[in-house]
Every structure is written in structure tokens, then in C-alpha cells.
Amino acid sequence: MSELIDGERLWGRLMAMAEIGATAAGGSNRQALSDDDQAGRDLFLGWVTAAGCTVDTDAVGNLFATRAGTDPDARPVVLGSHLDTQPTGGRFDGVYGVLGGLEVIESLNDRAVATKAPIRVAVWTNEEGSRFPVSMMGSAVWAGALDLEVARALTDVDGIAVGAELDRLGWAGALPFGHDLGAYLELHIEQGPVLEDSGSEIGIVTGVQGFRWMTLAVSGEPAHAGPTPMHLRRDPSRAxxxxxxxxxxxxxxxxxxxxxxxxxxxxxxxxxxxxxxEIRFSIDFRNPDGELLDQMENRVRSLIASAAGANGCEFELRLDNVSPPVVFDAGCVAAVDTAAAESGLTSERMVSGAGHDACNVARHNPAAMIFIPCRDGISHNELESIEPEAAAAGVEVLYRSALSLANG
Amino acid sequence: MSELIDGERLWGRLMAMAEIGATAAGGSNRQALSDDDQAGRDLFLGWVTAAGCTVDTDAVGNLFATRAGTDPDARPVVLGSHLDTQPTGGRFDGVYGVLGGLEVIESLNDRAVATKAPIRVAVWTNEEGSRFPVSMMGSAVWAGALDLEVARALTDVDGIAVGAELDRLGWAGALPFGHDLGAYLELHIEQGPVLEDSGSEIGIVTGVQGFRWMTLAVSGEPAHAGPTPMHLRRDPSRAxxxxxxxxxxxxxxxxxxxxxxxxxxxxxxxxxxxxxxEIRFSIDFRNPDGELLDQMENRVRSLIASAAGANGCEFELRLDNVSPPVVFDAGCVAAVDTAAAESGLTSERMVSGAGHDACNVARHNPAAMIFIPCRDGISHNELESIEPEAAAAGVEVLYRSALSLANG
Structure with missing residues (x-):
């Protein structure tokens, strides 16, 4: 167990947070802007207030808990993620990054370590997008990628709007959407099997894959399976x-x-x-390199046209969703790399396959992410599982990275 | 137009029958054992009675109209098909074989031609299986392949039973299920595109494909499309x-x-x-040769096991339906072949992809089928279409075949 980090306190808080909206199968259901999401924030607010932090929120309810630095001009180093969950979510997705950030502040307090720049923990509103159907909503509004009024107008299945919930809960605060961060670090479970498979303790995340979603419909000529010879078919199955x-x-x-x-x-x-x-299916394709993603799309389009034509079929191809790749800041990535080495942990550089709030933050500010392994790569699932030692190890890397960036 | 056959009378009767249960889109809806099916039989009975035939039915309502032969010991040559249709059926599927058989009797009458064996037209009950969900029901009961009581107990969506309808309509007669036919010939539209594609006027049907229906479910490990590397997936799509x-x-x-x-x-x-x-789909595979059909099934099974295994997937393979191939009687096929040549028509030997009442008859008696082209191979559809000249040509082949078999 890490010597820098109080792993038991961290784990205890992770388990305490999981009790709010706890599900029978061992997960959590704290959907965005619900009473349970409020209860989770209340629990968090008690801890950060006791740790001496000041608290602010912005107009979309993003919450920031700040430990002051020694240099009034230094831009804050922000450690963040989210506390909302999927309806049958796990205990660690998002929560680990928020409570990991809090644990960095607690460890700084424990050791009476002052930092030049403030250390701030960010809790982004509605990262999951399960209740209100835009994921990474709070960080998108913060980054200017999503209009506040558009976000406020989003409704859940009962017709309740984000804006109404922000007002009801009193989450909309006065903090401006200022993009003046020294650095942003997001600690997260991997949500994939790579670290578990390779045996690495830490993933140094250099960027996030771009992806494109398409829906394909291939249509031919419906015909009786018996009397119609193969060579006279216009068969979507063959295409x-x-x-x-x-x-x-x-x-x-x-x-x-x-x-x-x-x-x-x-x-x-x-x-x-x-x-x-007719046969329909979706195609999700990803690449961390935007130029290679373009090449993949060209090949996909050419393949479909060729295969449909060769089988006398028509097709409709719809581009449903485009997300460009994100390349994280070299300085932040290097800080994480150094921190992992100083912690004596095995690590590897990797690309995130899933999107995170860090993608929005990286539009305007230096950012990077730190991954730890999760069992079987399972996430968005009540079975989500990590080891307490791995959790503490990840926070140690976050602590060392934050310290070097805050004093750099 | 054929000189042996009165093509205008034939076509007029096809069009008259199509008016019973006529649909707005130009097809017919005369589902088995309905009032419209009864009205169709009434129209037919008027014609065969006027043509001097005697009429009998058996216990499942199969109807036989017989023109006497000169030899009291000769076994009848039966020309048959069905008058019931799909709910959105065409004008020719089945009807053409019945009215073609009647036209053979009319032509014999016109020319005062006596035959040694009786010529009999068969109208099989519920060939389509759309209202009562067993196709070729009447001929199956006749052939002993389906128990009469099982057939009588079949119900439609309103819960009305075959038995109740047979009793209501008075279709159940006393004629025994005697399998003492000299020959059975079924004239039918091809229901496929082969003759149209090759330009042949007549299909000499040597048998019916055997088929097997399977349902396959391939299951793997659901995983996030982003963070999960391709080599760590258990991906049913790849299998x-x-x-x-x-x-x-x-x-x-x-x-x-x-x-x-x-x-x-x-x-x-x-x-x-x-x-x-998981991905599920059905596999229908067919071959006119039973041994080759077995080989195909073995290859299909081996393929699935290999592809699933190579991708770390599990699978469930269910055999839903087995229909053995039918090989028609060489003598009947030869009679059709000769008749087509004598009619000066281009022909080709072919295998039927769809099942017909002839399959059931062929269990105990020499049988064969004659196909004519239908436009675009379309059938079980109100757009079903044939040419009047092609209809007369098919009946001429039926006439010549029947005559040679009845006097042979």
C-alpha cells in the first residue's frame, strides 16, 4: 500500500459514497441532478469543507473545491471527474477521480505541504448522459462546446428539464466558465482490459480515440429461398x-x-x-489519429459500395456521430510518466477508448489522464471492481503529478 | 397459341376464378375453408359437372372430379393442385394447375377423345397453410403423412378449427384415401426466375429440393467499443x-x-x-440430393464451430425443420419431356425449390410436375403474372402427358 496516501481513508470514502443510491447487485444508481446525486455531493461537501477547501459552482452546476496555493497569481491545478452514475452503474467510474482528488488534498494537509498553485477538485455535472441524453454535459458547457440554454432545456423521460433541476437543487452558481487552469488531471478506472492484460499498474493516457458512428442499410430483392438460384439473387446477406x-x-x-x-x-x-x-447494422470505428480515422472512413465507404454493387444491392449509409481524437498535453503526460516512475509502479502509455470530461477540458487547457486497471475491463455495470491497493497507487501518481505541476 | 387447347376459355376461367376473393391490388384472397374458398369450389364444380365429370370428396375435403376411362381396371391419371390462396395471393398459384386439369378434360371432350384410364382433377384442401398453419395439409392427410384428427384440430387465429369448417361446409366426404393412381401430374407456375432467365417455355420438374432450417445464436462478451482492443474481444460479429x-x-x-x-x-x-x-440468424439450406444435403449440413456445423471457437465465442445451433428431397417418377418425367418436345416448346429439366402437393402424392404414386415461367419469379404476391400463351402451352404439355400416361 502506498505510503504517501491513506488507502484506507480513500477506500472507506469510496464505499461510503457507493451507499448513496446503492443497488441490490452491489452498484450505485446516482443519476445526474437527482436527489441521490445531491446526497452524493452533500457527502463530498462535508469532506472537502472539513479539509479546509472553499467551494464554488458555475451556472451548469459544476462544483469546484479549492485548496489555496501560496502564489496568488498561479493558475490552479484541477483534479476532477464526476459523481453521477449510470442507472445500474458501478462504484468507481467517475467517483474514483473525484475522491482521488480529495485524497490528494487530504495527503497534502496530512503532511502540511504547501503548493504554489491552488489544488482544486472538480465535480462535473451529468457526465454519464443516461438521465439527460448528452454525456459530458457539464464540462461541455464549461468548455463552450455546448450552449448553456441547450443544456438547461434537455429533459429526462418524465419531461423534467436540466434547468428545472439545477434551480430546484440550487446548483447553479456564479463562478465564471474561466479557462485559466494550470493543468487538469483526471484519474479514472480504465474501463477496458488492456492494463489487466499487460499487467501494468498505471496507464499514462496520451489522448482519446476519435470515433465515428454509422448506420448501414443494405437492401436487395426479397425472394423465395427455394426456387431462386444463388446467381439470380440480389442478396443483402451475401453483401x-x-x-x-x-x-x-x-x-x-x-x-x-x-x-x-x-x-x-x-x-x-x-x-x-x-x-x-434489407439488413441494417451500425458500425463504430475509432482511431487516436484523425488522419488515419479519415482513411478508415474512406475504406469503409469504398468497401460498402463495392460489396453492395457486386451483389446487386442498394445501400444507405448514414453518419450518426463524429468525435475527433484528443491529444493530451505533452507536459501533463510527462508529469504523469515521471510520477508513475517515482512511485515505483509499472506503467504504459495508452489511448483512452472512451470519452471523458478531460476531452472537453483539453479544448482550452493542458490536460492528461491516469488509468488504473479494473477487473475484466467491466464498467457501466454494477460488477465494476478495482483493488484497494491499485486505487491508492493511482492516487499516489495523481498526488506526485499534481505536486510537480502545481510547483512547476 | 396452342391448337390443342382453347386458350381463351382457359384464360377466361382463370380470370373468373380470380374474381372470387379479388383484392384491390389485382390478386386473390381465398383462404382455405373460407366462404370464398367454397365459392371458388362452387364455380369449379359448375364447370366440371357441365363437362360430365363425377365428383367425390374424401374426409379432409380433397375434391376429385373424374372423367371416365374405357378400361374399368385402369388406374386414374390425376391432374391436380389447389384453389386456396395466400391472404394477399396471386391469380395463378395452384389455380392454374386445377383449371389446367379441367382444360385437359374439356379438350378431350371437344375432340371426343376417349382414354383408357380415367382422367381425374384433384383439388387439395389447404395447400397454402396461411389460415391453418400446416401447408399441403390435404395431400399430407391423403398420403398418410398427417393424421386426420391432427389436421381437424388445427385452428386459425380466431380459434376456428379445420374440423368445424369441414363440417360446416359439408366438405368431408366418403372417398377413401386410396393410393391407387396411375400417375399424378401437377402443372404450376415456377415461382422462381429460372425459366424466365433461361428463356425456356417449359420446366420438366424432376424433383423437389430437400431443405433444412437452422437457427444459430453466437454469443461472446459484450464490451465497450472504445477501450476494448480487437485482440481481447470475444466478438460475435467477427465470428x-x-x-x-x-x-x-x-x-x-x-x-x-x-x-x-x-x-x-x-x-x-x-x-x-x-x-x-449475441447475434442470432436463421440458415435455410437446400439440395435436391439427400446425400449432398447431409454433406452441406456437416460443413455448416463444422464451419460454425470453427468460426465461433476462433473468436472465443459460444454458439447454440437448433435444427428447426427438415424436409427430405423428392425425386419424381422417371416414367412421368419422361412423359412430360416427350410431351414438351411434341408440343414444339423449349424446355429444361429442373428441380422445384418450393414444396407442392405433388411431394405428398409422390410418397406412394408415380408423379411429376410441369412448370411455366412467371414474371420476375414473383409468387405469393398479388403481382403474380403469367402470359396467356404460356398458360395454354403448359396445358398442352399436360394434355399430351396425361394422354400418353392414360393410354400407356
Whole structure:
């Protein structure tokens, strides 16, 4: 267990937070701007207030707890993530980054270490996007990527708006959306199997994959499965056979960073003895390099046109979602790298496959992320699991990184 | 137009029958054992009675109209099909074979031609299986392949039973299920695109494909499409890519007779950024040769096990339906072949992809089928279409075949 960090206090707080909105299967349900989300923040506020922090919120309810620095002109080093969860969420996604940040402040207090720049813990509003359907909402508004009024107008399934909940809970504060951070570090569980597979203790996250989501519909000529010879068919299944094979050739070509995920299959008609009229599925493809992502999209488009044409089929290809790659700040990444080495932990540089609030922060400020392994790569799931030692190790890296950035 | 056959009378009767249960889109809706099915039979009974036939029905309502032969010991030559239709059926599926058989009797009458064996037209009950969900029901009961009481107990969506309708309509007669036919010939539209594509006027049907229906479920590990590297996935989509490709390799290997039809695709969860937990689809595969059909099944099973295993996936494969191939009687096929040549029509030998009442008859009696082209291979559809000249040509082949078999 880390000597710099009080792993038991950290773990105890993680478990205490998990009790708020606790689910029978061992997870947490603290959806954004709910009473449970409020209760989670109240618990957090008690801890940060006791730790001597000042607290502010901005107009979209992002919460900032600040430990003062010695230099009144120094820009704050911000350590953040989120406290809201999926409806059947785990105990660590987001929460670990917030309570890890708090633990850095506690350790600084324990050792009476002053920092030149303030250390601030950020709790971003509605990162999950499960109740209100825009993920990373609070950090997007903060970064200017999403209009505040658009965010306030988002409604849940009961028609309740973000704005109404912000007003009801009193979360909308006066802090300006100032982009004057010294650095931003987000500590998070990996949500993937890479660290567990390689055995590394720390992931030094150099960026976030860009992704594109497409929906493909391939249509042919529905025909009786018996009397219609193979060579006279316009068979979407055969086109899809070629398209799927080609998609995995594309992922192999851009390995190991590329991801290609065909999903959401459905065909019409649902008859076993009719050549399908239409097959639909989605294609999610990712790459940390924007130019390679463009190349992948060109290959995907060309593959689909070729396979459909070769089988006498028509197709419709819709681009549903575009997210550009994020490259984190070299200085922040180097600080994390050094901190991991100083902590005596094994580490590897990696790219995040999932989006995080750090992506929004990185639009205007130097940022990076730190990953720790999570069991079986499982996340967004009540079975989400990490080891207490790994949790403390990650916070030690966060502590060392923050200290070097705050005094640098 | 054929000189042996009165093509205008034939076409007029086809159009008159189509008016019973006529649909707005130009098709017919005469579902089995309905009042419209009764009205169709009444129209037919008026014609056959006027043509001097005697009429009998058996216990499942199969109707037989007989023109006497000169030899009291000769077994009848039966020409048959069905008068019931799909709910949005066409004008020719089944009807053409029944009215073609009647037209053979009319032509014999016109020319005062006596035959040694009786000529009998069969109208099988509930061939379509759309109202009562067993297709070729009447001929199956007749052939002993389906128990009469099982057939009588079948119900439609309103809970009305076959037995109740047989009793209400007075269709259940006393004629025994005697399997003492000299020959059985079924004239039918092709319901596929082969004759239209090759330009042949007549299809000499040598048998019916055997088929097997399977349902496959391939399951892997649902995982986030971003953080999960390709090599750490257990991805059902990738297994399905290999399976689909392999299925078409199997159809190519057994070309041109084999058919392979993957259909009914669906996957879970319906999320674009999650590697699917499971993908399901159906596989219909066909071959006119039972041994080759066995080989195909072995290859399909081996392919699926191999592709699932190579991608770390599990699978469940269910055999839903087995229909053995039918090989028609060489003598009947030869009679059709000769008749087509004598009619001066281009012809080709072919295998039926769809099942017909002839399959049941062929269990105990010499049988064969005659196909004529239908536009775009469309059937079970109100757009079903044939040419009047082609209709008369098919009946001429039926006439010549029947005459040679009845006097042979």
C-alpha cells in the first residue's frame, strides 16, 4: 500500500459514497441532478469543507473545491471527474477521480505541504448522459462546446428539464466558465482490459480515440429461398458477408490502435425462407489519429459500395456521430510518466477508448489522464471492481503529478 | 397459341376464378375453408359437372372430379393442385394447375377423345397453410403423412378449427384415401426466375429440393467499443463474418443446385458502441440430393464451430425443420419431356425449390410436375403474372402427358 496516501481513508470514502443510491447487485444508481446525486455531493461537501477547501459552482452546476496555493497569481491545478452514475452503474467510474482528488488534498494537509498553485477538485455535472441524453454535459458547457440554454432545456423521460433541476437543487452558481487552469488531471478506472492484460499498474493516457458512428442499410430483392438460384439473387446477406469481412480487414490494417465494432443487426422480413429484403447494422470505428480515422472512413465507404454493387444491392449509409481524437498535453503526460516512475509502479502509455470530461477540458487547457486497471475491463455495470491497493497507487501518481505541476 | 387447347376459355376461367376473393391490388384472397374458398369450389364444380365429370370428396375435403376411362381396371391419371390462396395471393398459384386439369378434360371432350384410364382433377384442401398453419395439409392427410384428427384440430387465429369448417361446409366426404393412381401430374407456375432467365417455355420438374432450417445464436462478451482492443474481444460479429463467408463458400461448392439463405438477423444489445453479446440468424439450406444435403449440413456445423471457437465465442445451433428431397417418377418425367418436345416448346429439366402437393402424392404414386415461367419469379404476391400463351402451352404439355400416361 502506498505510503504517501491513506488507502484506507480513500477506500472507506469510496464505499461510503457507493451507499448513496446503492443497488441490490452491489452498484450505485446516482443519476445526474437527482436527489441521490445531491446526497452524493452533500457527502463530498462535508469532506472537502472539513479539509479546509472553499467551494464554488458555475451556472451548469459544476462544483469546484479549492485548496489555496501560496502564489496568488498561479493558475490552479484541477483534479476532477464526476459523481453521477449510470442507472445500474458501478462504484468507481467517475467517483474514483473525484475522491482521488480529495485524497490528494487530504495527503497534502496530512503532511502540511504547501503548493504554489491552488489544488482544486472538480465535480462535473451529468457526465454519464443516461438521465439527460448528452454525456459530458457539464464540462461541455464549461468548455463552450455546448450552449448553456441547450443544456438547461434537455429533459429526462418524465419531461423534467436540466434547468428545472439545477434551480430546484440550487446548483447553479456564479463562478465564471474561466479557462485559466494550470493543468487538469483526471484519474479514472480504465474501463477496458488492456492494463489487466499487460499487467501494468498505471496507464499514462496520451489522448482519446476519435470515433465515428454509422448506420448501414443494405437492401436487395426479397425472394423465395427455394426456387431462386444463388446467381439470380440480389442478396443483402451475401453483401453483408463481404462487408463484415472487409471491416475486420480494415481493423487489422490499422492495428493495434484501431477499433471496428459492427453491432445492432436487424433484418427484414423475419422469415427463414425468404432472402432478406434489407439488413441494417451500425458500425463504430475509432482511431487516436484523425488522419488515419479519415482513411478508415474512406475504406469503409469504398468497401460498402463495392460489396453492395457486386451483389446487386442498394445501400444507405448514414453518419450518426463524429468525435475527433484528443491529444493530451505533452507536459501533463510527462508529469504523469515521471510520477508513475517515482512511485515505483509499472506503467504504459495508452489511448483512452472512451470519452471523458478531460476531452472537453483539453479544448482550452493542458490536460492528461491516469488509468488504473479494473477487473475484466467491466464498467457501466454494477460488477465494476478495482483493488484497494491499485486505487491508492493511482492516487499516489495523481498526488506526485499534481505536486510537480502545481510547483512547476 | 396452342391448337390443342382453347386458350381463351382457359384464360377466361382463370380470370373468373380470380374474381372470387379479388383484392384491390389485382390478386386473390381465398383462404382455405373460407366462404370464398367454397365459392371458388362452387364455380369449379359448375364447370366440371357441365363437362360430365363425377365428383367425390374424401374426409379432409380433397375434391376429385373424374372423367371416365374405357378400361374399368385402369388406374386414374390425376391432374391436380389447389384453389386456396395466400391472404394477399396471386391469380395463378395452384389455380392454374386445377383449371389446367379441367382444360385437359374439356379438350378431350371437344375432340371426343376417349382414354383408357380415367382422367381425374384433384383439388387439395389447404395447400397454402396461411389460415391453418400446416401447408399441403390435404395431400399430407391423403398420403398418410398427417393424421386426420391432427389436421381437424388445427385452428386459425380466431380459434376456428379445420374440423368445424369441414363440417360446416359439408366438405368431408366418403372417398377413401386410396393410393391407387396411375400417375399424378401437377402443372404450376415456377415461382422462381429460372425459366424466365433461361428463356425456356417449359420446366420438366424432376424433383423437389430437400431443405433444412437452422437457427444459430453466437454469443461472446459484450464490451465497450472504445477501450476494448480487437485482440481481447470475444466478438460475435467477427465470428458471424466468418460464418457468412463460409456459408456462401458452401453454396458455391455445391452449385448450381444448392441454396443457402441466411436471414432473420438480430443482435443484442441494440447499442452502437457495445460489442454485441449475441447475434442470432436463421440458415435455410437446400439440395435436391439427400446425400449432398447431409454433406452441406456437416460443413455448416463444422464451419460454425470453427468460426465461433476462433473468436472465443459460444454458439447454440437448433435444427428447426427438415424436409427430405423428392425425386419424381422417371416414367412421368419422361412423359412430360416427350410431351414438351411434341408440343414444339423449349424446355429444361429442373428441380422445384418450393414444396407442392405433388411431394405428398409422390410418397406412394408415380408423379411429376410441369412448370411455366412467371414474371420476375414473383409468387405469393398479388403481382403474380403469367402470359396467356404460356398458360395454354403448359396445358398442352399436360394434355399430351396425361394422354400418353392414360393410354400407356
Amino acid at each position: 453483408v458477408a463481404e462487408i463484415l469481412t472487409g471491416l475486420y480487414e480494415i481493423s487489422d490494417r490499422y492495428a493495434p490502435e484501431a477499433r471496428v465494432t459492427p453491432a445492432q443487426f436487424v433484418s427484414l422480413p423475419q422469415s427463414p425462407n425468404t432472402v432478406p429484403a | 458471424v463474418a466468418e460464418i457468412l463467408t463460409g456459408l456462401y463458400e458452401i453454396s458455391d461448392r455445391y452449385a448450381p443446385e444448392a441454396r443457402v439463405t441466411p436471414a432473420q438477423f438480430v443482435s443484442l444489445p441494440q447499442s452502437p458502441n457495445t460489442v454485441p453479446a
